[in-house]
Amino acid sequence: MKKSIILFSVIGVWVAGACVGRSNTPQQASAVHRAEATHAVLKVKGACDMCKARIEKASKNVEGVTGAAWNRETQTLHFQYHTSETSVDTLSKAIAKTGHDTEKDKAPDDVYAALPGCCRYR
Numbered sequence: 001m002k003k004s005i006i007l008f009s010v011i012g013v014w015v016a017g018a019c020v021g022r023s024n025t026p027q028q029a030s031a032v033h034r035a036e037a038t039h040a041v042l043k044v045k046g047a048c049d050m051c052k053a054r055i056e057k058a059s060k061n062v063e064g065v066t067g068a069a070w071n072r073e074t075q076t077l078h079f080q081y082h083t084s085e086t087s088v089d090t091l092s093k094a095i096a097k098t099g100h101d102t103e104k105d106k107a108p109d110d111v112y113a114a115l116p117g118c119c120r121y122r
């Protein structure tokens, strides 16, 4: 009898917690996510600050990615993501679609050709 009371109160706390979680603002929710995110590095080619902005924007637009920073000198993208929501492969394909070759995917030639002159890295 005592056991089931304890069980019900545990469930009660859990349900209440889930409701509070849902009422959080998006900013609070992403702060919670950020703490649990996995860090990964991907080689991404680019040439200038416009490339940096484009690569980071494409990364952050992928559902499940909570942060992204591209470094021109090292040609690498450091990012945080949730393994339950997305994958390195998904992110790589999303970046390649915007005109930037990655270690996993090549950007389509027509998209690459449409990049501004300062962004030609090939």
Ligand SMILES: [Cu+2]
Binding pocket: 046, 047, 048, 049, 050, 051, 052, 118, 119, 120
């Ligand atoms: Cu550029």
